[in-house]
Amino acid sequence: MSTEGFVTIIEPFRIHSVEPMRMLTRAEREERLVEAGYNLFALHADDVLIDLLTDSGTGAMSSEQWAALQRGNEAYAGAPSWFRFEAAVRELFPFRHILPTHQGRAAEKILFGVVGGPGRVVPNNTHFDTTRANVEATEAEAVDLPIPEGRDPANRHPFKGNMDVAALEALLAERAEDVPLVMMTITNNSGGGQPASLANLRAVKAVCERYGRPLFIDGCRFAENAWFIKTREEGYADRPVPDIVREMFALADGMTMSAKKDPLGNIGGWLAVNDDDLAEQCRNLEILTEGFPTYGGLAGRDLDALAVGLREAVDEDYLRYRIASTKYLGDALQRMGVPVVVPFGGHAIFIDARAMLPHIPPLQYPGQALACALYREGGVRSCEIGTVMFGRQADGSEKPAAMDLVRLAIPRRTYTQSHIDYVIEVVGRVASKASELVGMEIVQEPARLRHFTAKFRPLT
Numbered sequence: 327m328s329t330e331g332f333v334t335i336i337e338p339f340r341i342h343s344v345e346p347m348r349m350l351t352r353a354e355r356e357e358r359l360v361e362a363g364y365n366l367f368a369l370h371a372d373d374v375l376i377d378l379l380t381d382s383g384t385g386a387m388s389s390e391q392w393a394a395l396q397r398g399n400e401a402y403a404g405a406p407s408w409f410r411f412e413a414a415v416r417e418l419f420p421f422r423h424i425l426p427t428h429q430g431r432a433a434e435k436i437l438f439g440v441v442g443g444p445g446r447v448v449p450n451n452t453h454f455d456t457t458r459a460n461v462e463a464t465e466a467e468a469v470d471l472p473i474p475e476g477r478d479p480a481n482r483h484p485f486k487g488n489m490d491v492a493a494l495e496a497l498l499a500e501r502a503e504d505v506p507l508v509m510m511t512i513t514n515n516s517g518g519g520q521p522a523s524l525a526n527l528r529a530v531k532a533v534c535e536r537y538g539r540p541l542f543i544d545g546c547r548f549a550e551n552a553w554f555i556k557t558r559e560e561g562y563a564d565r566p567v568p569d570i571v572r573e574m575f576a577l578a579d580g581m582t583m584s585a586k587k588d589p590l591g592n593i594g595g596w597l598a599v600n601d602d603d604l605a606e607q608c609r610n611l612e613i614l615t616e617g618f619p620t621y622g623g624l625a626g627r628d629l630d631a632l633a634v635g636l637r638e639a640v641d642e643d644y645l646r647y648r649i650a651s652t653k654y655l656g657d658a659l660q661r662m663g664v665p666v667v668v669p670f671g672g673h674a675i676f677i678d679a680r681a682m683l684p685h686i687p688p689l690q691y692p693g694q695a696l697a698c699a700l701y702r703e704g705g706v707r708s709c710e711i712g713t714v715m716f717g718r719q720a721d722g723s724e725k726p727a728a729m730d731l732v733r734l735a736i737p738r739r740t741y742t743q744s745h746i747d748y749v750i751e752v753v754g755r756v757a758s759k760a761s762e763l764v765g766m767e768i769v770q771e772p773a774r775l776r777h778f779t780a781k782f783r784p785l786t
């Protein structure tokens with residue numbers, strides 16, 4: 327679908343079935359917040375009007391995907407659905423071994439269950455929370471090595487998801503023997519949904535090769551990353567997105583995937599590796615925890631839906647709309663003076679809560695305060711990505727995260743432009759009374775991944 331100079335963003339699909347939403351009153355929302363211990367993960371989704379908590383598994387499937395579900399074959403081993411899934415994965419990610427999993431973190435658990443362990447260290451541009459937790463659960467160390475621009479919400483570097491190659495080199499020069507693999511997360515979710523360039527991937531690969539270390543890609547948002555390469559990196563404007571994807575992944579020795587993101591699934595994932603020995607060890611663990619390696623925790627119909635979703639994910643009309651609609655939200659917030667991470671990421675707009683609420687210190691969780699305010703104001707659910715998520719250290723201490731962000735993640739093909747206009751209005755109202763917001767304290771937290779279940783109290 328060419329834009330032919332029109333500025334209106336048109337969703338490249340019609341609505342095929344509808345899901346009603348309901349609006350609570352402000353008083354009801356306040357009540358729900360108290361009941362949820364001010365943790366938006368504890369809300370009933372029916373009490374949320376616009377749900378921007380995550381883009382993970384929340385997208386709408388296409389009519390072709392729903393049709394594919396009907397083709398699902400539920401044979402325990404060697405189902406045709408598996409072969410269709412494997413072929414679709416291999417078309418874009420040509421790895422020797424593909425191990426399906428029920429979601430991304432299952433792939434991480436299997437991988438780090440094999441290569442992690444005490445004394446090991448895993449570098450990443452920025453670990454996503456489940457990746458970090460899976461590395462640390464084996465008592466290995468997770469080290470983030472983003473480029474310095476990636477830690478500055480206002481810096482306009484086009485590839486803020488890049489890894490700091492010099493820092494990687496320094497780490498490997500000192501501890502290569504302790505590094506089982508180097509990982510790149512694309513796009514870099516925790517760093518603002520920012521892409522990595524092919525030039526950076528190539529430079530990281532060159533360092534990995536010098537030290538004989540494998541490179542793995544956490545590829546959840548591979549298609550959005552490829553679109554940014556196409557539109558921002560010199561020499562790729564005329565290359566089809568699937569070719570760019572293949573070029574990215576040809577540099578890697580393996581990957582983990584949450585198919586709940588760019589592959590347009592509501593569930594699913596995989597681990598892929600080239601090394602036969604590693605594949606064997608991972609497969610043994612997979613059988614223990616996920617299931618037989620031709621279904622890996624998924625129904626045959628899920629595998630079929632993903633096979634179709636993968637092809638739709640690299641459709642350029644879809645990607646143009648996807649990135650343009652994210653930018654639409656970011657542009658509007660910027661025009662209202664709301665501090666947001668720039669350039670805009672692919673799957674979400676990240677509000678810089680630390681800059682928006684300078685009167686709330688990081689250890690009073692400005693991101694959590696803002697996320698609760700957005701729900702209270704208009705029933706919009708977002709997600710804190712900051713000190714609540716990353717502040718608790720492996721040694722039990724607490725320190726401010728590099729940034730305190732609130733992520734407005736945009737589910738794929740789910741909300742229309744008028745829904746987003748409403749979100750813009752809600753953020754605008756909260757921004758106009760930002761100085762009245764108060765910080766929060768944690769009254770209860772679990773040992774790991776506290777953001778999912780911690781309980782909070784506003785500081786009055």
Ligand SMILES: Cc1ncc(COP(=O)(O)O)c(C=O)c1O
Nearest residue numbers: 382429430431454456515546584
């Ligand atoms: C970059 C990244 N890696 C891994 C995961 C984990 O995937 P899942 O939620 O399917 O376990 C996520 C999920 O949000 C993610 O964004």
